[in-house]
Amino acid sequence: MRTTEIxxxxxxASAVFPFVADLDRxxxxxxxxxxxxxxxxGAEPAWDVEIRARVGPFARSKRLRMQRTESVGDRLxxxxxxxxxGRDHAAWTLRVELEPVRGDPxxxxxxxxxxxxxxxxxxxxxxxxxxxxIRRGRDGLAAAVADxxxxx
Numbered sequence: 001m002r003t004t005e006i007x008x009x010x011x012x013a014s015a016v017f018p019f020v021a022d023l024d025r026x027x028x029x030x031x032x033x034x035x036x037x038x039x040x041x042g043a044e045p046a047w048d049v050e051i052r053a054r055v056g057p058f059a060r061s062k063r064l065r066m067q068r069t070e071s072v073g074d075r076l077x078x079x080x081x082x083x084x085x086g087r088d089h090a091a092w093t094l095r096v097e098l099e100p101v102r103g104d105p106x107x108x109x110x111x112x113x114x115x116x117x118x119x120x121x122x123x124x125x126x127x128x129x130x131x132x133x134i135r136r137g138r139d140g141l142a143a144a145v146a147d148x149x150x151x152x
Contacts, residue, residue, distance in 0.1 A: 001116045003131060006109060007138035011145045013074040013098040013108045019144055020096040020110065021077040023047040023066060029140035032133035039065055046082060053129045060129075064092055074098060090118025110141065 026033035034052035052061040067082035081092040101107040
């Protein structure tokens with residue numbers, strides 16, 4: 001499964017980047033991320049993440065250890081699944097790209113690419129639920145950044 005979502009945020013990249021570069025902050029704006037806490041067990045920043053989505057009265061959840069494998073200024077953050085249990089796991093990769101909107105450095109295009117190579121979240125209803133959760137995260141990110149801007 002591969003999906004890409006784009007949101008335009010009325011804030012400079014420097015104000016948006018802290019919300020996308022640190023997985024601790026995702027539960028505040030991304031409904032798919034139920035919980036995230038620093039793993040603190042390696043040289044690179046890593047988090048224990050629980051993703052969860054509801055389908056009617058049922059919930060499907062998955063725990064992942066995600067590591068930030070790339071970070072470039074206020075422009076790019078890449079997270080990849082990096083379990084340390086020695087077993088093979090389906091790959092999860094999140095790539096977040098920030099770019100000022102042409103002619104307006106106070107507005108940022110945020111492009112999020114999510115890739116998943118497993119079978120738990122693919123096909124039929126679960127794929128649609130996952131896509132919906134990610135789309136809702138677009139609005140959540142814009143609202144979280146706006147709220148933080150209003151408070152400062």
